[in-house]
Amino acid sequence: MHSVNQTTDAMVRSVLAYAENRLRMTPVPLDRGTRTPQELYRELDGLIRDQARQPDEVLGVYSSVIAPSIISADSPRFLGFIPAAPTKASLLFDMVVSSASIQGISWLEASGAIAAENTALRVIADEAGMPGSAGGCFVSGGSAGNLSALAVARETGKRRLGDALAGRRPRVVVGEDAHSSIVNTLRLLEMDALVVRTPDHRVTADAIRAGIDGLDISDVVAVVCTSGTTNAGIIDDLAGVGALAREHGWWFHVDGAYGGSGVFAPSLKAKYAGLELADSFILDPHKWLFAPFDCCALLYREPALAKATHTQDASYLDVIHTGADRETGEWNPTDYAYHLTRRARGLPLWFSLAVHGIDAYREAIEVAVDLARQTARLIDRTPQLELIREPDLGVVLFRRIGWSPADYDAWAQALHTEGIAFIPPTKWEGETVGRFAFLHPHTPMWLVQEILDRTA
Known part of the structure; x- marks a missing residue:
């Protein structure tokens, strides 16, 4: 299974030929998609068995049974949910990343990959107006990014509030149109949502002031804005809410999973005023930065706060923490989100950005x-x-x-x-x-x- 022989050689050729054919599709067809569970399981049943099968036989099942039952999110005819449109360059380099089995945990074993990923993160941070000190890592998607960022918000808020929070659950100010992952994240982190009414579906500083008027807000640790809601693409009042967050000492998180990439468009730039105030910001390159699934850029204004929350300690990890800090320039992505094992999912974006230009x-x-x-x-x-x-x-x-x-x-x-x-x-x-x-x-x-x- 781990050596190149006659069977492996033929399999490489077949799989690469299939991939090349898929990559050359322009435009990508929509495909009809969903089939019944009964149909699919009947056709897949018994394919995996004790004995080997010919690779072309299995690839044939994929191409004739599995692939046609998948709606192509990268088709220009895919106009639901939030589509995908990865560049050919990013898809090709995703194959390189997979074939190289890059373990992108730490500087020790993946310094080149991490340095390249960080240059892509720097492009995003600069566009967002975040300071030169900003940094973070790539995670699997917006849900993982929101979870990791709000965990840091919680821990930072607990340190700020100290005994005033004793016996109480921290709260986070959110709008009515916040992404479903925000509410789920708060539940997982044992925090409560302080939901403010937004008559125009847009979180503004005035809406928050009205929503908290007369309330005890001494347990609030953060506020969340969205730069492009999933359902309607609405950008919240980032400047007003960011200033309000500073006024109250709250962590300011901006969920830009879908729409954050719009900051790159000159015609939209003014809508993102205030994004530079964010303590944490996420953006999914697998959406509007045309990278393959799955990829979320997670950035912190002060990465040291994230490192204090997420660094995992174990005897077998001591070696990766030696020298990994801002002063040396070494960087461990595993220190900036809830994950440990991770693929270098930012490299396809890095390659495509470099090839095509911003x-x-x-x-x-x-x-x-x-x-x-x-x-x-x-x-x-x-x-x-x-x-x-x-x-x-x-x-x-x-x-x-x-x-x-x-x-x-x-x-x-x-x-x-x-x-x-x-x-x-x-x-x-x-x-x-x-x-x-x-x-x-x-x-x-x-x-x-x-x-x-x-x-x-």
């Missing part, structure tokens, strides 16, 4: 923003449709006048079944509505027109 990323993000703006105007001109709100980023919400939830479901199902688009409905203030999530720079406006025509 300006290419700015331009690609602007394409998605422009798609959203054009779609909003198209909806305005379509009699049976109503635009719910002007898009901040790449998400467009609309209603089809007179439709029930079943109508939206039937519309979306027909579009998917026919291979036109994957565009599931969502809910807005309890009402089922339509939702475009633009991310892929190759999504054409004629496709948008076709989708909207199907609402007639």
Whole structure:
């Protein structure tokens, strides 16, 4: 299994040929996706057995059974949830990272990989306006980033409040549209959410002041803003809330998992004013920075606070901590999140950024923003449709006048079944509505027109 022989040689050729064919697809087809559990398990049952099988036989099952049952999130026709659009460069280098089995825990065994990852993190920190001292690591996704950052917020808050917090659970100020991972994280960390009402679905300093007026807030340790909500792409009042956080001594965390990358787009830059005040900030390159799954950039204003929270101590880890600090320049990603074992998931982003240049990323993000703006105007001109709100980023919400939830479901199902688009409905203030999530720079406006025509 671990040596190159005749069977392995043939397997390498077959798998690389399959990968090359997939990489050369332009555009990537949507695929029909979901099959029933009964069908899939019947076709996969018994494939794994005591004896070996020919690699081409197993690869054939993947290509004929598994791959067609997966909706391609990197297709320009994938317009639901938050899509993906990894560059060819990042996908190719992801193969390099996997084939090299890089254990990206510490400087000791992966110094080159970590240095490269850190240069990519520096690009993001500079764009966000964070200080030169900022640093962090790459984790698996926004949920892992939020969990790691808010764990540091909790521990830092506990040290600040001291005995005043004795016997009480820390609280964190959040808006009504905070991502589901925030609420789940608070539960896991044994903190409570102080939810403030946001009439316009946007967390502002004024909304927080109104929400905490007359309340005992001596147990609050942090406040969370979102730079691009998943459902509607709304950017909170980062400047106002950041200043309020400083006023109260709260940790200021910005969840930019989806929309944080918009800070790279010149037309959006002003919307991110105040991001530079964040104590922690996350951004998913596997979304709007066109990297492969899974990749979240996690940054701290003062990384030493994260290191104090997350460093794992064990006799077998002593060797990696020798000399690993800001002064020496050595850096252990494992010290800045809840993880220990990690792949060097930031390297595909690093490679693609270096190959294409940052300006290419700015331009690609602007394409998605422009798609959203054009779609909003198209909806305005379509009699049976109503635009719910002007898009901040790449998400467009609309209603089809007179439709029930079943109508939206039937519309979306027909579009998917026919291979036109994957565009599931969502809910807005309890009402089922339509939702475009633009991310892929190759999504054409004629496709948008076709989708909207199907609402007639």
